[in-house]
Amino acid sequence: MRLDLSGVSVRLDGRPIVHEADLVVDDGEFVALVGPNGCGKSTLMRTIYRALRPSAGLITVDGDDVHRLSWRESARRTAVVAQETPAELDFTVGEVVLMGRTPYERAAAADEERCARALDRVGLGGGEERGYATLSGGEKQRALIARALVQETRLLLLDEPTSHLDIRHQLEILHLVRELGVATLAVLHDLNQAAAFCDRLYVMSAGRVLAGGPPEQVLTPELISQVYGVRAVRRTQLVFERLAL
Amino acid sequence: MTGDTLAPAARLASTTPSGRRRRRYILLVAALAVAVVASTWLAVSIGAVHVALPQAWAIVADHLAPGVVARTWTPVQEQIVWEYRLPRALLALLVGAGLSVVGAVLQALVRNPLADPFLLGISSGASCGAVLVLVLGYSTLGGLSLSGAAFAGSLLALGLVYVLAQRAGRITPSRLVLAGVALAYLFQSLYSFVLQQAQSGRAAQQVLFWLMGSLGGARWEMLPLPSAVLAAGLVYLLLQHRQLNALTAGEETAVSLGVNVHRLRLTLFVLTSLLVGVLVATSGAIAFVGLIVPHAARLLVGADHRRVLPVTALLGAAFLQLVDVAARTVNAPQELALSIVTALFGVPFFLWLLRRRSVDRAVTVG
Numbered sequence: 001m002r003l004d005l006s007g008v009s010v011r012l013d014g015r016p017i018v019h020e021a022d023l024v025v026d027d028g029e030f031v032a033l034v035g036p037n038g039c040g041k042s043t044l045m046r047t048i049y050r051a052l053r054p055s056a057g058l059i060t061v062d063g064d065d066v067h068r069l070s071w072r073e074s075a076r077r078t079a080v081v082a083q084e085t086p087a088e089l090d091f092t093v094g095e096v097v098l099m100g101r102t103p104y105e106r107a108a109a110a111d112e113e114r115c116a117r118a119l120d121r122v123g124l125g126g127g128e129e130r131g132y133a134t135l136s137g138g139e140k141q142r143a144l145i146a147r148a149l150v151q152e153t154r155l156l157l158l159d160e161p162t163s164h165l166d167i168r169h170q171l172e173i174l175h176l177v178r179e180l181g182v183a184t185l186a187v188l189h190d191l192n193q194a195a196a197f198c199d200r201l202y203v204m205s206a207g208r209v210l211a212g213g214p215p216e217q218v219l220t221p222e223l224i225s226q227v228y229g230v231r232a233v234r235r236t237q238l239v240f241e242r243l244a245l
Numbered sequence: 246m247t248g249d250t251l252a253p254a255a256r257l258a259s260t261t262p263s264g265r266r267r268r269r270y271i272l273l274v275a276a277l278a279v280a281v282v283a284s285t286w287l288a289v290s291i292g293a294v295h296v297a298l299p300q301a302w303a304i305v306a307d308h309l310a311p312g313v314v315a316r317t318w319t320p321v322q323e324q325i326v327w328e329y330r331l332p333r334a335l336l337a338l339l340v341g342a343g344l345s346v347v348g349a350v351l352q353a354l355v356r357n358p359l360a361d362p363f364l365l366g367i368s369s370g371a372s373c374g375a376v377l378v379l380v381l382g383y384s385t386l387g388g389l390s391l392s393g394a395a396f397a398g399s400l401l402a403l404g405l406v407y408v409l410a411q412r413a414g415r416i417t418p419s420r421l422v423l424a425g426v427a428l429a430y431l432f433q434s435l436y437s438f439v440l441q442q443a444q445s446g447r448a449a450q451q452v453l454f455w456l457m458g459s460l461g462g463a464r465w466e467m468l469p470l471p472s473a474v475l476a477a478g479l480v481y482l483l484l485q486h487r488q489l490n491a492l493t494a495g496e497e498t499a500v501s502l503g504v505n506v507h508r509l510r511l512t513l514f515v516l517t518s519l520l521v522g523v524l525v526a527t528s529g530a531i532a533f534v535g536l537i538v539p540h541a542a543r544l545l546v547g548a549d550h551r552r553v554l555p556v557t558a559l560l561g562a563a564f565l566q567l568v569d570v571a572a573r574t575v576n577a578p579q580e581l582a583l584s585i586v587t588a589l590f591g592v593p594f595f596l597w598l599l600r601r602r603s604v605d606r607a608v609t610v611g
Contacts, residue, residue: 051497075503082497090548091490094263099494102487103503112263129263151502 001027001062001154001183003048003078008057010040010047017043019207020057023185025155030177030184032194032215035204036228041187044204045159048185049080061155075103079148081141082159093119093135093143094128100150111150118146122176138169145176158186162193191232195219203227270552273545277559281338284566288334289326291570293578296322305331333463334566336527339471340460341534341565342558343524346475347517348535349542349557350482353493353550354513355418361536362521365421365514366428369436370402371395371525372456376436379452380443391455392467392526399522402428407514416510457582458531460569471523478516479558485509486550493548532584533591534565540598564590 003025010018018040025031033041046052048059050067059066061077069077079100097115101107119125122142135143141161148156158177162170170190174197177184188194194201195215202212203219205227211218224232290301296318303314304326344362351360362368374394409424410416436452443449482489488509491499499506538561539553545560546552565583568590572581 046497049497049501051500071500071505072503075501078501080498080501082501090543091494092547092549095490095547095549096494099487099491099498099502102491106487129266157501 002060003155003183003185004058004060005044005048006058008044008047008054008059010043010052011055012043012052016055017207018047018054021204021209023202023209023212025183025185027154027183028181029199030186030197032198032201033185033187033204034189034191034194034201039204039227040207041204042159045080045082045157045185045187049078049157050074072103075151075153077153078155078157079151079153080157080159081144081148081161083161083163091132092128093124093130093132096132096143097128097146097150100147103151114150114152115146118149119143121149121180122146137164138166138172141165141169141173142176145173149180154183156180156182156184158184158188160187160189163189191219191224270546274555274559277556277563280563281559281566284563284570285334285338288337288566288570289330291574292325292330294322294325296326301326301330328465329463332465332468333460333569335468336460336463336471337566337569338562339468339475340524340528340531341538341561341563341568343471343475343478343520343561344531344535344565345538345542345557345561346479346482346554347520347524349539349550349553350489350513350517351535352539353489354510354517355422356493356495357418357422358540359536360422361533362517362524363429363530363532363535365425365518365521366402366406366432367399367425367518367521368525368530369429369432370405371399371522372530373432373436374398374401375455375526375529376439376452379455380439380448391462395526396522398432399518399525402432403515403518403522406518410514415507416514418510421514454582455529457584458529458587459572459580459582460528461580463527467527471527474520474523478520479554481512481516482554483551486554489550490548493550528583530584531565531587533587533595534561534568537591537594537598538564541594 003023005021005023008018008021008023009016021040021044023031023033023044033044035041043052047054048066050071053067061069061074066074066078094112094115097118098111100118101111101114115128116125119127122145124139124142124146127139127143132140132143141164145161156177161177162173165173170193174193177186178197186194186198188197198215200213201215201218203210203223210227211223219232221232224230286298286301289305290296290298296304300318300322304318304323307314307316307323308327347362348360351362351364352358354360355364372395374397375391377398378391378394405428406421406424407416409428410421412420440449440452443452488499488504491502491504492506492509496506499509539557542553542557542560546556565587568583568586572583572586575581575586
């Protein structure tokens with residue numbers, strides 16, 4: 001599995017939002033995408049999962065141009081967990097997770113089994129019949145990760161998966177995704193978290209990918225002050241550590 | 246950890262709720278099917294000329310398999326049951342099921358719980374066509390029948406909404422709703438003008454009655470087209486139930502789940518418009534059915550379209566059958582327009598629905 005973006009530009013209503021972005025995610029890697037609000041991170045993510053079309057450049061997954069694949073086929077290769085949660089309709093958790101099988105032929109019994117296993121993995125085992133709307137924010141996000149799991153893709157896109165969550169649930173979700181071992185590209189807000197969880201990260205600013213590489217090389221005080229306009233002080237110790245519960 | 250993590254042993258027990266839900270669903274569908282048959286039976290026997298329940302049944306059986314049942318009824322009874330009440334009752338089922346299913350689909354299509362079959366301006370187009378025929382006379386419009394003109398009007402509206410709702414080849418829900426609402430006002434002002442100019446008070450009366458919905462004109466030959474469109478539509482929608490669910494969860498979610506959202510939206514738009522056009526052409530504009538029945542169905546079986554669609558169709562069919570029975574009998578020999586009766590049921594239900602938190606939230610979000 002390899003996600004490869006080369007020279008990707010995206011326009012929204014004629015305005016250039018992303019400019020010639022290059023980015024790579026290799027098999028099993030956890031790659032973070034960081035940058036200030038409005039820098040084009042989410043637009044770039046939406047272009048990778050085909051909610052938008054690029055105006056120039058090429059996005060390939062496993063060597064194939066994503067935007068030329070059938071809709072089903074691209075959904076079999078890439079799963080998405082975004083901030084957007086389903087409207088407050090009366091879906092059960094099981095029904096939400098089963099949506100992950102939409103790109104495949106229906107197989108009722110096998111799908112229920114997959115759904116049960118995925119819910120186990122995200123710590124919601126046996127919760128199929130609970131109302132999705134009754135879940136807490138962290139549980140909803142985990143149910144959506146379970147949905148991505150039953151989609152059985154080798155690439156996972158996370159668009160600010162932890163933005164509504166408190167610090168403990170943020171860490172839980174990130175640990176969970178890391179342990180899945182699926183190639184992941186995640187938009188993250190918190191630079192400390194990004195540095196702690198990713199193998200590599202990319203920094204975007206004003207529609208351009210400025211730098212990419214291991215966090216300790218990329219996140220220099222100079223770059224951060226250039227991109228965010230804040231002064232950063234590097235400390236050696238990771239600030240938050242998940243409590244063993 | 247948070248959440249109710251269960252040990253593997255408890256997992257077996259946890260499958261029971263889903264099994265219980267499945268059994269409940271099957272029971273519900275069976276009960277609704279019985280309700281559809283019973284309400285239709287009732288509709289066929291009740292009226293100015295009374296026909297006892299067994300007799301009504303026997304008349305229908307005699308037509309389906311001549312000579313099997315002994316004849317115990319008068320020719321008048323037979324004529325009334327076979328030529329008037331049965332086609333009317335069957336049309337009630339079709340219209341009730343059709344409008345309700347359209348409502349359910351539109352609520353998913355535009356992601357708004359307040360969507361109903363008349364949202365997209367199609368029915369106003371149909372009404373406009375019908376008004377022109379009724380007021381100007383059949384000959385002026387080249388011999389078009391009332392339902393023919395209504396259907397032509399709905400197709401015209403469909404085409405206009407489609408053109409207006411498009412932008413760069415894509416249909417977006419907000420544009421669909423805005424174009425539909427705007428066109429509805431345009432068509433309404435158009436037929437109001439025609440009505441105002443109409444010389445004959447009788448024609449105006451007839452139009453007003455038709456505009457509020459009536460199954461009084463039902464004949465056998467009106468049934469095949471709506472039946473065919475509804476059957477084809479239902480089959481297609483049931484095959485697409487997972488795509489519909491994904492669309493309900495949001496456009497981008499649907500895309501990421503492999504749904505060709507733009508093609509799905511276009512198909513749903515054309516399908517629902519055709520259905521509304523065909524149904525409004527036979528029965529006029531019947532309010533509230535398409536709004537409340539899908540909500541009632543979701544209260545019963547949740548949001549999954551695999552269950553919502555069949556329950557919506559059956560519930561809508563039985564509901565409109567009873568509404569029509571009430572419309573014929575409450576103020577006999579005068580008939581009430583169907584929208585009056587559906588509104589009497591619909592408004593209280595709707596207000597109750599508004600008090601539920603989910604609608605509130607979905608409206609602000611959607």
